[in-house]
Amino acid sequence: MSQKIRISMFSVAAVLLAVFMLQAAYAQPAGSTGGAPTGSGALSIQDLSVSPNYVVSGDNISLSFQLYNSYSSSLRNVNLDLEASNPLLNVSPSYTSLADSIGSGTYGGLGLDVYSYKIHVPSTLPEGVYTISVVATYETTVSDGLLSYDVPGESVMPIYIYVHGLPKLGINLAPSSQIEPNQNVQMQIAATNFGTGTAYNVTAVLENSTYFKPFGNKVFVLGNMEPGTPATADANVYVARNIVNGTQFINMTVSYQYDNGTHAESNVSVPVGVLLNSPDVIATVQSTEPSELYIGSNQSVQIAIQNVGSGLARNVSVSVLSGRGTIVGSSSRSFFISSLQPGQSATESVMVSSNESNPQNSSDIYAMIGYEGANYMGNYSKTVAIPLSLFPSAEFNVTAVRGSLTPGGTYLPVTYEIKNIGNEPAKEVSLSLQSIYPITPVSGTAYVESIMPGEAANVTFYVDVDPNGAQGSYPVTIYEQWRQPNGASSQQFSGSSSYYIKVGDAGASSSSGAGSNAGQQGAGQSAIGIVIAVVVILAIAAFVMRKRSSASRASAKRDSNEQQDEKRGEGRRRGVKQGS
Incomplete structure (x- = not known):
């Protein structure tokens, strides 16, 4: 019986030991292979708000939410970060938020400690669902x-956000045969959706224009047009008797709907090249690179020189001139084309830069065109305005510099004030410093999250100065690279600004020596100045004395003459009395 009791007690002890070892295994530190509990998954989003409710490409989104701690323990050293693998994530003012402690339940209570972000949706973003992940790391007790x-x-x-696309329609008209005055012509309406969203119930209505009058059917239903989808329709148009050579326009009203039922309508003037019985050469923009011309930037413009007349054009010369707010590069602004058959075109490229201060209006360049007819007779000439669309851009200027540099100095800070003198915010601004001897950048790069129009940011670089470098001002160049809200998601903007760095006195001994030399030179110059001043004063005094001496002698002579005359008069008076 006692043997059985000893066996049972031994079994109980073994079971208790196994339980204790199992608990010890679960109590291993986090990160060990023992499978200890962790604090992951404690937080969740509560009271999420996305404004506007209907998000379209190009919108600005306001995003706010609170955090809910499902753990019974508080969370410490909370770091909140936003992450996304798509171009939607353009958050201001900061990606990261910090909190010392988050208790159990809703963080901050009713409406307090709400996390808010501003997100810009690129206008080129395709329609679809996009995910932004709120990632929180923290410490807790389990x-x-x-x-x-x-x-x-x-x-x-x-966080899932559905972005609706933005349709953008382009309309073109092409005559099926040569345009003749006082005749009917069939024209094909060609529409293309260049946007990111579907345009629903697209309708085009032809209107009367200066030289064109539609007849028969004037309303053309083009249906639903997805991004990149073309649609066509044929229209009959009467050509006026007094039509002239060149590019004329047909007025049209285009209407469509967004996917939420919102109605959009626009009046457009579609250019049409008129083909008459004589050569007619025009200039139009065929393509641009990049597609947008930003203020203060350059653009390569492909210009199509086309003979839209019905006769041969010979000896075609074209000069592209700068217009309001534009500068055309001088290296390739003029070109020559020996001949152009009717309907034939040639493409030439010019470099255009913009310095327009008002980006609300389009800018122009001008093409001066000269040519002759097929028999080398009839000198034609015209000036064609080529419109260009302008977009605002950031521009930078260095407005101030602070720093004390001396020969032989190392890792010396130089701070420049960089001002955005443009009219568009600059985001993710990277700056780099380039200098010449005796200055060498050690830490020559800087980063600024954003610089708004009219605002300035201080950026600091660190440089070394060669011990043999002389005092003086040395030129530097600051290169900028940034992004803009109105640019494409992957588009980088760049520029440069020129300024200077001043290298001052190297030390006290050199300074005192220079001061001594300067003092001696100053004393010598002062002595010379005193001598010159004394000579001038003496000369003036001598001149005054001479003037006074001459005046005294003249006065004495006049007194002597008067005395002699008086004596003679007295003698004559005495002689008269004696005679009497």
């Missing part, structure tokens, strides 16, 4: 029932 542990944790909270 328990396995027996012991408590301080462990790290992470919560990943996705």
Whole structure:
């Protein structure tokens, strides 16, 4: 019986030992292979708000939410970050938020401690669902029932945003045959959706124009047009008797709907090249690179020189001139084409830069065109305005510099004030410094999150100065690279600004020596100045004395003459009395 009791007690002890070892295994530190509990998944998003509710490409989104801690323990050293693998993530003012502690339940209570972000949706973003992940890392205390542990944790909270595309329609008209005055012509309406969203119930209505009058059917239903989808329709148009050579326009009203039912309508003037019985050479923009011309930037413009007349054009010369707010590069602004058959075109490229201060209006360049007819007779000439669309851009200027540089100095800070003198915000601004001997950049790069129009930012670079470098001002160049809200998601803008760095006195001994020399030179110059001043004063005094001496002698002579005359008069008076 006692043997059985000893065996049972031994079994109980073994079971208790196994339980204790199992608990010890679960109580291993976080990160060990023992499978200890962690603090991940404690946080979730609560009271999420996305404004506007209907998000379209090109919109600015206001995003706000609160955090909910589902753990019974508080979370410490909370770091909140936004992540996304798409171009939607353009958050201002900062991606990261920090919190010392988040208690159990809703962080901050009713309406307090709301996390808010501003997100810009690129206008070129295709329609679809995009995810922004709110990633939180923190520390917390967990328990396995027996012991408590301080462990790290992470919560990943996705936010899904549906972005609706933005349709953008382009309309073109092409005559099916040569245009003749006082005749009917069939024209094909060609529409293309260049936007990112579907245009629904697209309708084109032809209107009366200066030289064209539609007849028969004037309303053309083109249906639904997805991005990149073309649609065509044929229209009959009467050509006026007094039509002239060149590019004329047909007025049209285009209407469509967004996917939420919103109605859009625009009046457009579609250019049409008129083909008459004589040569008629025009200039139009065929393509541009990049597609947008930003203020203060350059653009390569492909210009199509086309003979839209019905006769041969010979000896075609074209000069492209600068217009309001534009500068055409001088290296390739003029070109010559020996001949152009009717309908034939040639493409030439010019470099255009913009310095327009008002980006609300389009800018122009001008093509001066001269040519002759097929028999080398009839000198034709014209000036064609070529419109260009302008977009605002950031521009930078260095307005101030602070720093004390001396020969032989190392890792010396130089701070420049960089001002955005343009009219568009600059985002993710990277700057680099380039200098010449005796100055060498050691830390020659800087980064600024954003610089708004009219605002300035201080950027500091660190440089070394060669010990043999002389005092003086040395030129530097600051290169800028940035992004803009109105640019494409992958588009980088760049520029440069020129300024200077001043190298001053190297030390006290050199300074005192220079001061001594300067003092001696100053004393010598002062002595010379005093001598010159004394000579001038003496000369003036001598001149005054001479003037006074001459005046005294003249006065004495006049007195002597008067005395002699008086004596003679007295003698004559005495002689008269004696005679009497």
